[in-house]
Amino acid sequence: MTITQRLVLAFSLLALSLCALVAVSLSVISGFQSRFEYVQVNAIPSIKDLNKSISATNQLGLALYRHQTATDSAKQAEAEQKINTIINNIKSLNDYYMANDISSDEDKEMTVGANRNLDAVRSALPAFLAASRSHNNELSLSLQQSDNGIGAAARKMESDFTKQIELNIQIGDALRAQNNQIYSKTVWMMTCASLLVILLLGAFSINIIVGIKRSLTSIKDTMAEVSSNLDLTRLAPVLRKDEIGQTAMAFNDLLKRVSTTLLSVNHAAQSVSTGSTQIAAGNEDLSSRTEQQAASLEETSVSMATLSDTVRQNAEGAVQASNLANNANKLSRQNGEAVSQMLTTMDEIRCSSAKISDITGLIEGIAFQTNILALNAAVEAARAGEHGRGFAVVASEVRNLAQRSSSAAREIKELITTSVSQVEQGLTQATSVGSNSDNVGHAIQQVADLVNEIAAATAEQSKGIEQVHQAIGQMDEVTQQNASLVEEASSASKSLQEQAETLSRLVSTFKVNESVTQVAVSSPVAVSYASPVLKRPQLNATGADKVNWESF
Template sequence: MRLGGLYVKVGIRTKLFGAFVVMLGFLVVLGGISIAHIVKTNQMLSDIKKNEEIMVGYNDIAFHTVRSNAAIRGYMNYKKDFMKENHYSIREEVHASIDRLKELGVTDAKFVQFEKDFVAWEQAIDEQVMPLIDANKLPEALKVSAPILGEGSQKLVVFSKDNAKQIDKQIASEIEQMNASGSFIFILTAIVVVVSLIVGAVLAFVFGNGVSRAIQQIISQVKQFASGDFTVTFDTKLRDEFGMLASSMNEMTSTLGNTLNQISSSAEQVAATAEQLTASSQEVSKATVDIGGAIQNISSGIEKQNDKTQHTGQQVNNVAHETDQISMKIQSVNEQTDLATEKANQGRDFANNVTAQMDTILTKTNQITTSLHELKAKSTTITEMVAIISNIAEQTNLLALNASIEAARAGEHGKGFAVVASEVRKLAEQSGNAAQEIHALVDTITAHTDQVVQEMDSNNASVQKGKEMVDLTGATFADISQAVERVQAEANDVTTAIHNMHENIQSIVQDTNSIVSISGEFTDESQTVAAAIQEESAMMEEVAAAANELAHMAIELQESVSQFKY
């Protein structure tokens, strides 16, 4: 992410959390608007209900006043006691309606005056009309009751009707205001929903496209890397976990390339050293054959020495000359074995270094595999967060459905609220669908991550196989070194034997008279030397075979390394 000319590292988790916060912000705004509208609507509905009760109270007062008036007129005309009782009963209902209006908060001056007028009307009936009716003075009762039951009762009825009509108009105004508020909230909700959908779509497209492009690029480069091309360079321009993964992959390819280069060079040196060791062992074998032949000649000459004592001096000189040559060849053998020992030790040390490098490679690849497993765990965390979002959407949908049911029960007054509940339910369904799309995207990321882990596991197996081959090479060098040390020890024994033989020959030169008696002993020593020479020859054959095996292993190692491009 670029901010103020600088690149800011923003991880995938942060991006997804930011998108979630933005969408949650829109949901909070929409929820706040809906709650405010619901509170306001409930208040208006409460006021309308209260006004309806007041209107009903005024209508009841007007209706019962007319009934009470009719009852007293009927009593006046027919003198039926039940009509009188009905009159007083209706008056009690009027008082109940007046008390109900007081409970509803109707305490204005006009209402107080109305209550006084009604009480005065009742007193006029009780004190002026009823006594005349009970005294059967009907003409006087009609005359006295005319203004009371006419203008007086009409004034009470008109006041009640006028107040009922005024409250009815107020109710209609409140309903109209509530409808207008509902329309405004509907438009505002629609705008918020559209904006949130657009922002959500843009965020999903931007983040999804970026993640998909990064994964496709890494997959392509990993396939090239898996084919043995260690020259591939992963793109590290990304400032998230994919950039970290690409940087780690570049370090791994560089380390593997350098290690393979060292292995190839070491294999060439091992092959050259093995060839040189083979040639040296062949020379030593040839020299030991010559020594064996010389020893046999010496033994044959000693056997004939008893018959040819006159040639003793000449034969002794020949033997001395031959022993000098043998001593020189043994010295050459010692030098070659020293060189072979040095080369074998170098090969063993180099194999140990290569083993250490292979261990480093294996450690790096294991670290990368661990990082990929951590990436998979983070994807699982994102999936759990998406599940929470889906659960919230389902709960919101359920609440909207319950609100629609309550609005349906409210009838005409709940239609506007039903529309809002329907829109909230649609928004919840859309949020659930978006959560499912995010879940599918996270599943795709997890599948690709599993594929990368499998390829890294395959690479680990290849590195482990290379390490085993290098370990086998180191063990072979150790065997060669031990074999050369044994050859050197045998060569030292031969040198000692040759030195002793030379001293014996000098003794023969000094004392030719005792040559016959010494010849038997010298024959035994020559046989011992011949046996030692044969042992040395067998050892050198083993050295040559080990050198050939080492050269063959070095060639196989070169062929294995040549499969990779670095």
């Protein structure tokens, strides 16, 4: 039974008890009122009317005495008229009493007896009047005082009226005694009923109040313990099935749901903490690798800048060599035209040969430097890995051209040596010198072509190196940006880890029952970050490279 139903039942019983008490009280009061009204309306008026009859009877005796003592006939006539009036008045009073004041059958019989007494008075009146008119005082006095005359009839009528008054008084006393008896019974009954209602309702109310207080105290103690100790396993005892019991069950359901939620939050916080830790470790590893890559790119950029300057110098030297080769070609043509003047210009030829020897030495030195630069470029291309494959091909071609330039320079040097020896031999070898001059002209033309090719290749190489340098600069910039992003991600993951640990620490302050509350939480997946080992590019020293180096 709910509290509302119990309270409604208690107030209903109280209302029914009050209604019953009010009904009984109204019934008793109504009886009191009816009996009191009967006394007021019947008994008292009856006594008053009977007193009037007694008074009229007394007046009748006085009128009889006056008629007896009257000395003249006029006074006797007046007395007779008075006597008749009184008798008629008594008759009227008896008739009124019979019509309005009868209380019981006995009262009615007594009223009928009063009328008979009045008839007896009327029957005895003529004899008295006759004796009184004749002034027979002895007879008239005898009729008044004897037991058979008018006096006896008047006294009997007065006596009956007195008895009738006593009867009405007895009726009033009986009604008063009945009222007193009913009042005593009613007071006792109302007192007992009130005490019984008070005891029953008091016991019922105390039962309700004690039950409510005990349940509320239990819920209050449970809430206080949960609030002070944060113990979500402490459930409120369900002692009733009313609103308080439903409140306790709802509170227990709330604690279970809060426990489930806190367990979910705790597991999620642990998952976040584990994931953020792994992310932080991966970010630190990535940051380290990014820094190493940035350092490598910076070194590569510096090397490429140096290589670009060197190649630019090689290009300038190749242009100068091309100009010298063109000049040598021009001199060779002039030498062919001046074969006839070789004897006179031998000294000039020797000087020119010396200059050519210097030039070829310069070309040979340029070819040597070009070969070294090409070798360095091949080494750097090998270090660059996949990105330097094309550059390695260009470096190989440049090295081949440098070797060819070196071979041509050696041939020119040998030809010049031969030319000098032939000039020293004299005129006998002029023809041979002329033919050799033609050969020298062709060789110089070839050297010029080779030098032009070297210059063009060097220019292309310079452009390629410049592009590679720009690409490396862009890679360095992107790597720096990546490093900044990695640092930000690492900082964010550390902050996330700290927040997850804080959340887990806050949740751990609550005590929950994990054996009862089963929470399906996905376990954090351990993510392993492979840390690739940074390998510096290895120089592939093949047998061909060794042969080329040795030949160079």
